[in-house]
Amino acid sequence: MRIKSTEIVDTFAEAFEMWGTRMIITADAPEWADAAARSLTGFATSVIGCKCEAGVERVLSPDETPDGRPGASVLLFAFDPDGVANRLVERIGQCVMTCPTTACFNGLEAKKNVVVGGKLRYFGDGYQIGKRLDGTRFWRIPVMDGEFVVTDRFGVQAAVGGGNILISGASSAACLSAAKAATAAMREVPGVILPFPGGVVRSGSKVGSKYKELPASSNQAYCPTLRGFVPQTNVAKGVGCVLEIVIDGLDLKAVEEAMQRGLHAAVKPGIKQISAGNYGGDLGKYHIGLHGLVGGKVA
Amino acid sequence: MSLKLTLKKKPTVPVEAESICPDKMEGLGLRDIAALPVHHGNETTTVGDFFKVTGKSNGEIRLEGDTSRFKMVGAAMSKGRILIKGSVGQHVGVAMSGGEIVVTKNADNWVGPEMSGGRIIVKGNAGHMVGCAYRGGQVGVTGGEIIVHGNAGNETGNTMRDGLIAIGGNSGDFTGVGMLAGTVIVLGEMGQRTGAAMKRGTIVSMEDAEMLPTFTYACSYRPNFLRLYLCHLRDLGLPIKDSWIGGSYHRWSGDSIELNRGEALIFDR
Numbered sequence: 001m002r003i004k005s006t007e008i009v010d011t012f013a014e015a016f017e018m019w020g021t022r023m024i025i026t027a028d029a030p031e032w033a034d035a036a037a038r039s040l041t042g043f044a045t046s047v048i049g050c051k052c053e054a055g056v057e058r059v060l061s062p063d064e065t066p067d068g069r070p071g072a073s074v075l076l077f078a079f080d081p082d083g084v085a086n087r088l089v090e091r092i093g094q095c096v097m098t099c100p101t102t103a104c105f106n107g108l109e110a111k112k113n114v115v116v117g118g119k120l121r122y123f124g125d126g127y128q129i130g131k132r133l134d135g136t137r138f139w140r141i142p143v144m145d146g147e148f149v150v151t152d153r154f155g156v157q158a159a160v161g162g163g164n165i166l167i168s169g170a171s172s173a174a175c176l177s178a179a180k181a182a183t184a185a186m187r188e189v190p191g192v193i194l195p196f197p198g199g200v201v202r203s204g205s206k207v208g209s210k211y212k213e214l215p216a217s218s219n220q221a222y223c224p225t226l227r228g229f230v231p232q233t234n235v236a237k238g239v240g241c242v243l244e245i246v247i248d249g250l251d252l253k254a255v256e257e258a259m260q261r262g263l264h265a266a267v268k269p270g271i272k273q274i275s276a277g278n279y280g281g282d283l284g285k286y287h288i289g290l291h292g293l294v295g296g297k298v299a
Numbered sequence: 300m301s302l303k304l305t306l307k308k309k310p311t312v313p314v315e316a317e318s319i320c321p322d323k324m325e326g327l328g329l330r331d332i333a334a335l336p337v338h339h340g341n342e343t344t345t346v347g348d349f350f351k352v353t354g355k356s357n358g359e360i361r362l363e364g365d366t367s368r369f370k371m372v373g374a375a376m377s378k379g380r381i382l383i384k385g386s387v388g389q390h391v392g393v394a395m396s397g398g399e400i401v402v403t404k405n406a407d408n409w410v411g412p413e414m415s416g417g418r419i420i421v422k423g424n425a426g427h428m429v430g431c432a433y434r435g436g437q438v439g440v441t442g443g444e445i446i447v448h449g450n451a452g453n454e455t456g457n458t459m460r461d462g463l464i465a466i467g468g469n470s471g472d473f474t475g476v477g478m479l480a481g482t483v484i485v486l487g488e489m490g491q492r493t494g495a496a497m498k499r500g501t502i503v504s505m506e507d508a509e510m511l512p513t514f515t516y517a518c519s520y521r522p523n524f525l526r527l528y529l530c531h532l533r534d535l536g537l538p539i540k541d542s543w544i545g546g547s548y549h550r551w552s553g554d555s556i557e558l559n560r561g562e563a564l565i566f567d568r
Contacts, residue, residue, distance in 0.1 A: 028521075066527055066530070067523060067526040067527050067530065068526055068530050068544060069523075069526070101523075103523050129499075129501075129562075130480075131482065131501075131524060132442070132461060132462075133463065133482075133527055133528060133531060134444075134531060138524070138527075140522075140524050146520045146521060146522065146523065147520075147522060147523060147524065149523045149524045149527075
């Protein structure tokens with residue numbers, strides 16, 4: 001299948017079940033909310049290496065936040081609810097509570113909840129104050145600029161991690177241009193994040209390594225420099241660069257919609273091929289076919 | 300279509316009308332509803348003796364006419380809605396745990412005593428003892444919300460342990476007396492001896508207040524949590540100013556004759 005001059009490979013992205021949550025970070029000024037959100041989502045590109053994947057879903061205006069201040073919506077994903085809970089406690093405690101003027105609220109109504117503020121409150125050393133408003137419990141923790149307000153519990157739900165597309169182009173410049181357009185289109189979809197730097201990853205990995213201690217290693221089949229050397233390559237003739245965009249979402253539909261939008265946006269001059277990464281279909285619960293997306297098929 | 304109770308005979312003395320409650324009228328026919336007992340002085344009478352009962356029970360009860368002598372309306376209510384188109388007598392919503400009561404005019408003393416959930420909205424004024432424990436009781440309101448658009452009398456929030464009481468106008472003396480926790484917000488002025496003997500909890504006022512000598516001044520700061528409450532109250536129709544939402548408040552700690560863990564937040568002009 002082709003869109004203009006770009007081949008859409010007949011393959012699928014193999015995505016996994018994860019658990020996700022949404023935080024609403026607010027502050028007196030947008031720059032402080034942004035600082036906290038960036039800090040919280042730092043070093044959160046891959047659940048294997050970072051224990052979670054996180055990113056800013058979008059910037060929020062004051063009329064979209066619980067306390068009427070500027071804010072940011074942040075999504076975080078981990079393998080299980082306990083993993084989400086532990087990362088939230090660590091990251092809200094170290095990256096949001098520390099940031100001047102901020103507050104952090106649960107942004108996901110879900111059947112399952114994990115305790116976050118209820119653990120962070122102990123930082124108050126007995127001076128913390130619990131409040132309940134309209135059925136929601138939150139904590140006021142005394143800090144040096146006043147109080148840090150954090151919701152007692154955060155909603156978690158089964159989510160989808162590892163949606164992806166692979167953009168193969170003649171040059172790095174062409175791939176970067178396509179990836180930039182794709183990530184911009186994907187970010188328009190609510191409920192998804194692109195956890196890698198700028199939404200793009202160049203070090204695509206495979207499971208395992210010749211070195212026993214490594215759980216993952218470089219996916220040589222997509223490295224253009226090894227095209228003439230490795231026994232099996234997925235780098236087409238004339239391709240000098242491959243970039244991947246990884247998508248995590250609160251549900252399958254959001255991931256598929258983001259992939260669909262990104263796929264169409266990435267079709268640009270100089271892009272030879274758009275493909276997707278999978279493990280033969282044996283590992284991931286969700287198989288998202290690219291041809292189905294082009295045809296408009298979304299869950 | 301809601302159940303409509305239209306007053307046809309004004310009582311000569313107050314009526315204890317615990318029967319007027321969605322929990323007790325749910326699933327009953329009009330005849331059975333009219334036969335529910337109410338206590339008029341030392342006589343046991345019926346709802347039908349005072350009200351014309353029409354409509355259909357769908358969870359909402361509408362009271363029309365001067366019901367200012369009907370006490371205990373919505374007692375122990377756990378669900379549904381009561382709309383009182385006028386004033387209501389004492390003890391409205393006593394011990395309620397859920398649902399909503401709206402009074403379009405005034406409510407007499409003892410609004411929502413010892414309630415644990417739900418919401419009472421009084422569009423006019425309320426009497427003394429809003430959201431209190433009964434005399435001899437250890438704990439008052441343990442949850443839910445009481446929103447009074449007008450003024451309230453003395454001892455608002457006496458020994459409350461959780462929940463929210465908001466007064467759109469002024470409150471009388473001893474606002475938040477003996478509070479254990481929870482939040483009282485007064486948009487107008489408070490009377491004397493605010494927060495006397497409070498252990499924990501929050502009392503907020505947008506007007507200057509004279510604090511007891513057993514309260515200690517801490518600082519002026521911007522309490523972010525209060526933004527949540529004020530935005531919530533604005534959604535419920537109280538006239539919340541932007542300056543209150545984003546403003547600073549003087550924080551007082553007290554009462555030092557008790558735990559000293561309570562706080563009074565007075566808007567910093």
